[in-house]
Structures are given as structure tokens and as C-alpha cells.
Amino acid sequence: MPQDLQNLTTKPKTKKISIPRAQSNIDEIQNLQCSNFRPDLDMENNLPPAIRSRLQDLFAQIEKEFELLYSENVNFFCDFCAVQEKIENLNERLERESNLGDKQSYDFTDFDNTSSKGFPKVKTNASQKVKTAHKLKAQTSKIVSSFKGPTVSCSLVREFSGHRDGIWEVSVARPGQPYIGTASADHTACIWSIESGRCLLRYQGHGGSVNSIRFHPSRDLVLTASGDQTAHVWQAVVTWDQQKGHSSEEELDAGEKGEEVDSGPEGGAPSLRTPVCELKGHAAVVMAADWLPGGDQAITASWDRTAGLHDAETGELVQSLSGHDHELTHISSHPLQRLVVTSSRDTTFRLWDFREPIHSVSVFQGHTDTVTCAVFTREDKVVSGSDDRSVKVWDLRNMRSPLATIRSDSAANRLAVSPGGVVAIPHDNRQVRLFDLGGQRIARLPRTSRQGHRRMVSSVAWAEDSSSLSCNFFSCGFDRLILGWSVQSFKDL
Incomplete structure (x- = not known):
């Protein structure tokens, strides 16, 4: 028999279909034979109507089973969250009772x-x-x-929403300027009115996630660091009476001419894309940036294991700071002196002294995991937080051992210290806890189904001049929310 004729008379091979679910229907699908297949049929409609109908019915049953499984998983997740909430509350209660017992012994x-x-x-x-x-x-x-009873009152005052992705950092403007700034993974940085909760200006000049934001100590300038390997200095001029933001003269002129102006997260804020100055020199993600006292220079920290000292006017890289063995995670400067502290995944943080004529470097070792941040206090101390679930308070004159150690049940993220010496610690477990510099616990911010963060709290910030503001403490997280809190001592109420 010729080979071509033999190929025509040979039945096509049966193809078995394997489906994970709907076990009762697997055999029935596998036994479907394409015996009625004819080569002259259109390839787009090569299944007989009866078989096609049966297949559709079987797959519909499988889809129903998957929907049932999905519904069961959703219900299980909700129950799991409720149980986790109860466990956290019980742990808090146990911790309070343990502290009380220690004091009474x-x-x-x-x-x-x-x-x-x-x-x-x-x-x-x-x-x-x-x-x-x-x-x-x-x-x-x-x-x-x-x-x-507790000596501090914590209450949620305002919620700021509008970012389209997680928020890495929140920062408060200098005293007398009632606004905050946020840096988000949605490639934008926003300026918000503390009193109205509205977005006043949105910066879109970065080509990657915006990882940190800092306000200039005396001018209307903002410094942001990004995953696009750069840091930007941009101007933020806000007309508070009208609750509008004018990013630059060019965009203001464009708005007057009737040209399109992008709306911000809240649907009405102007946007800015052009920086005043661009700080380059890193070969990887820039995780954080800050101003040196006076604001003439800026510092940056990158995943390329180096920090950079830049001229804030020209953007020129003045000095590259190397020494860390792994990626840098955070950088912070002293509010009054030319001191800088860098944190790294190598479990250490370093103190860089740019005061004349010292220019020294000190290494602080004491954590067993990534140091997520380290910040200065006004008492010339450094407070460091780590993924090893501890926060340590250090004296700048003695780096051998910490003055106090705060233990927790979750990793610590970008913490902040108030002018009065209250340490606010944001955690991966959605908690925010307050301690004094001696390591004594003061309070925990409320967190229920109606208030508090629903995902990791990534950063916190204190307002220095809180007398005229309704909120004096702010937190942000990967639930895309910024929360404004009123934290007051009972003796001040």
C-alpha cells in the first residue's frame, strides 16, 4: 500500500486531557475519540457538535469546582486574619501583664x-x-x-489616600509649613495638606519607584531618591489659601493658556516632571537621600554599596563613601552637625563625620540582620532598627554597646524620634509602637478593623511644630495609606 494512502486510512492518535480537579470527569474526557474526524472538515471547526457540547459541559462543571475552591480559600483567609488579630491582642495583653509583674516583683x-x-x-x-x-x-x-494608666493618648485624626502603590516613606516639612510629603512605589512623590488631607502637588520626574523624600531645611525644595539610580531636587511652591500647587512657572503658564495639566491622586493637584537638579553617580537603586545641615549639600545611599556626597546646586558628586559590604538601606544626617549615618544589609551602620578637620568613620556593630535605618536624636544619640526584630539606642561617644535595646516580635522599618525623645517604631506586622530612649514602652497606636494600617507600616514621622496642627504624627505603609495621628501626653491635655 502506498505510504500516502496508508497515512489517510490510519486513525489519528487519541490525545488524553489531564485536569487536576473534577476527577469524576477525567475518564470521560480521556475516552473522547476523534473517530468522526474527517480531513475535509474546516480546521477551525474540526469537532463534532455533540463532542463540543459535551466538552463545554464538562469544563463548566470544572469551573464551578474551582469557584467553590476559591470561595473556600477566601473564607479561610478571612478566618485566619480574625484569628491572627486575636492572637496579636492576646500577645499585647500578655506583654502588658508581664511588664506589670516585673514592676511589682x-x-x-x-x-x-x-x-x-x-x-x-x-x-x-x-x-x-x-x-x-x-x-x-x-x-x-x-x-x-x-x-x-497609660500616659499617652493616641487617636487617628485624618487619612490621606491617592497613591496607586505602596508608600515607602513619609516626611514632614519644616516648622511653619503645614504639609507632608510621601514617596511611593507608583513612581510619584506627593505633597499633602495636613489640615485638609488633599494632595497639593505630585512629582512625576522619576523613572522608577520613589524610595525616600526630604524637605529642605529652609527653602521650598524637596529631595527624592529613586530606583532609577538618581536623586532629584525639585521645587515645591504651594499656595495654601487656594489649596493648589504650582510646580513651576512653565506649568503655571501652560495652565493659564488652557493646556492640559495632569491631575494628582486626588483628581485636582498639578504635577511636576522637571527637577531643578539631578544627582547622579550611582550604579544601582538609590534607596534614600537627605540634606546636610544648611541644605547646600545632599547625601545619597545606594544598592551599589556606596553613599554619595553631592553639591545640591550643581548636582556634582563631591565624594563617594565606600566601606559597606552589602547594599545600603538608609541614610540620615544630624539636624545640627555635619554628621551622617548609613545603614546596610551587612548588619552594621556607619557614622561619617564631615566636620573640620576630623573626617572620620566609625562602624557600629550590634545587630544580627539587615539594619533598616538609623537616625539621630537631639541628645547626640543614634537609634537603629533592624530586621532582627530589635531597636537599639547608642551613644555617639561609645559604640561598643548600646545604651538600651528594645525587643519586638516583628522587624522594624524606618523609625523616627520626636523632639521630646519618643521613639516611634513601624513594624512589618502592621503595628506602630512608642518607646522612650531608655527602652520603656509608652504606648501602641490603635489598630482595629476601622482604623490603623492593614499591611506593613514602612515609615513614620513626627511634626516638630505641632501646636497649631491637628496631627503631630504620621505613618504610611503598603496599604497605600498615610494616616495622621494625634499623640498627646495626658499631662498636656
Whole structure:
């Protein structure tokens, strides 16, 4: 028989279909034979109507089973979130009770001449009785003070929304300027009115995620760092009475001529695309940038394992700072002195001293995982946070051991220290906790289904001049929200 005729008379091979779900229908699909296949049929309609109908019915059943499975997974996730919420609340309660128990416990080693059972022996000496009574009074005062309620009131005041992706950082403008800035993974940076909650200006000049934002200490300039390997200096002039932002004279003229102006996240804010100055020199993502005191120079931190000192007017790279073994995660400058601290994934942070004629570098070791940030306090201390679930307070004059260590159940992100010395720590577990510089816990920001963040809290910031503002504390996260809080001491209320 000729080969061509043999190929025509040979039945086509049966193709088996394997589907993970709907096991009862697998055999039925596999047994479908294309015995009625005719070569003269149109290739676009080569299945008989009966078989096509049966296949559609089987796949419809499979689709229903997948929908049922999806619904079950959604319900399980909701139940899991509810259980996780209860567990976190129980952990908080257990932590409070543990702290209370520590405060209430007696330290009998402070008593003189204690018996084997831990109780002080009675002496006939009158002076010894006076000493014992004084110590008992001191211990009693400690117990009574432990029953005092919280000393800080935390309440949610305002919510800022409009970003289309997670927010990396929030920053507060200098005193007298009632606005905040945010840097987002949606490639934009925004300026918001603290009082109205509206977006006033949106910067779109970066070609990648905007990872940090800082306001100039004395001028209407903003510094942003991005994943496009650059940092930008751009001008932010805002007319507060009209609640509008004018990004530049060119865009203002364009608006007057009737040309199209992009609306911001809130649907009415003008946008800016052209920077005043562009800081280059890095070969990888720029994670953070900050101004040096005075604002004449800027510093940047990159994944290329270096930091850069730039001239803020010309953008020229003045000095490249190398020494870290891994990618840099954050950079911060001292508010008054020419000191810079850089954080890295190599578990260390470094102190760079640009004061004349010192120019020294100090390495701080104490964490066991990535150091996510390190910031200065006004008392010449450094507070560092890490993925090892700890926050440490250091003295600039002694880098061998921390003054205090704060342990937590979650990694710490970009923290902030208030002018009064309150450390606010944002966590991966959606919590924000407040501590003093001695490591004593002050409060935890409320977090319920109606208020608080629903995903990782990435950054926090304090407002220095809070007397005229309704919010004095801000937090942002990857739920695309910025929350404005009022954190007040009860003695100030």
C-alpha cells in the first residue's frame, strides 16, 4: 500500500486531557475519540457538535469546582486574619501583664541580712529598722506607680489616600509649613495638606519607584531618591489659601493658556516632571537621600554599596563613601552637625563625620540582620532598627554597646524620634509602637478593623511644630495609606 494512502486510512492518535480537579470527569474526557474526524472538515471547526457540547459541559462543571475552591480559600483567609488579630491582642495583653509583674516583683537582694525564705530578719537596732522601713516604702511606691494608666493618648485624626502603590516613606516639612510629603512605589512623590488631607502637588520626574523624600531645611525644595539610580531636587511652591500647587512657572503658564495639566491622586493637584537638579553617580537603586545641615549639600545611599556626597546646586558628586559590604538601606544626617549615618544589609551602620578637620568613620556593630535605618536624636544619640526584630539606642561617644535595646516580635522599618525623645517604631506586622530612649514602652497606636494600617507600616514621622496642627504624627505603609495621628501626653491635655 502506498505510504500516502496508508497515512489517510490510519486513525489519528487519541490525545488524553489531564485536569487536576473534577476527577469524576477525567475518564470521560480521556475516552473522547476523534473517530468522526474527517480531513475535509474546516480546521477551525474540526469537532463534532455533540463532542463540543459535551466538552463545554464538562469544563463548566470544572469551573464551578474551582469557584467553590476559591470561595473556600477566601473564607479561610478571612478566618485566619480574625484569628491572627486575636492572637496579636492576646500577645499585647500578655506583654502588658508581664511588664506589670516585673514592676511589682520585689528585689529582696536590696534588703540587708535576709533570711533563707527571703524575708528580712528583725533587728533590735533602731537605725536598722529605719533603713528597712525606708526601703519598704520605696518598694511600695514602685508597686503603686505600676498601677497607673497609660500616659499617652493616641487617636487617628485624618487619612490621606491617592497613591496607586505602596508608600515607602513619609516626611514632614519644616516648622511653619503645614504639609507632608510621601514617596511611593507608583513612581510619584506627593505633597499633602495636613489640615485638609488633599494632595497639593505630585512629582512625576522619576523613572522608577520613589524610595525616600526630604524637605529642605529652609527653602521650598524637596529631595527624592529613586530606583532609577538618581536623586532629584525639585521645587515645591504651594499656595495654601487656594489649596493648589504650582510646580513651576512653565506649568503655571501652560495652565493659564488652557493646556492640559495632569491631575494628582486626588483628581485636582498639578504635577511636576522637571527637577531643578539631578544627582547622579550611582550604579544601582538609590534607596534614600537627605540634606546636610544648611541644605547646600545632599547625601545619597545606594544598592551599589556606596553613599554619595553631592553639591545640591550643581548636582556634582563631591565624594563617594565606600566601606559597606552589602547594599545600603538608609541614610540620615544630624539636624545640627555635619554628621551622617548609613545603614546596610551587612548588619552594621556607619557614622561619617564631615566636620573640620576630623573626617572620620566609625562602624557600629550590634545587630544580627539587615539594619533598616538609623537616625539621630537631639541628645547626640543614634537609634537603629533592624530586621532582627530589635531597636537599639547608642551613644555617639561609645559604640561598643548600646545604651538600651528594645525587643519586638516583628522587624522594624524606618523609625523616627520626636523632639521630646519618643521613639516611634513601624513594624512589618502592621503595628506602630512608642518607646522612650531608655527602652520603656509608652504606648501602641490603635489598630482595629476601622482604623490603623492593614499591611506593613514602612515609615513614620513626627511634626516638630505641632501646636497649631491637628496631627503631630504620621505613618504610611503598603496599604497605600498615610494616616495622621494625634499623640498627646495626658499631662498636656
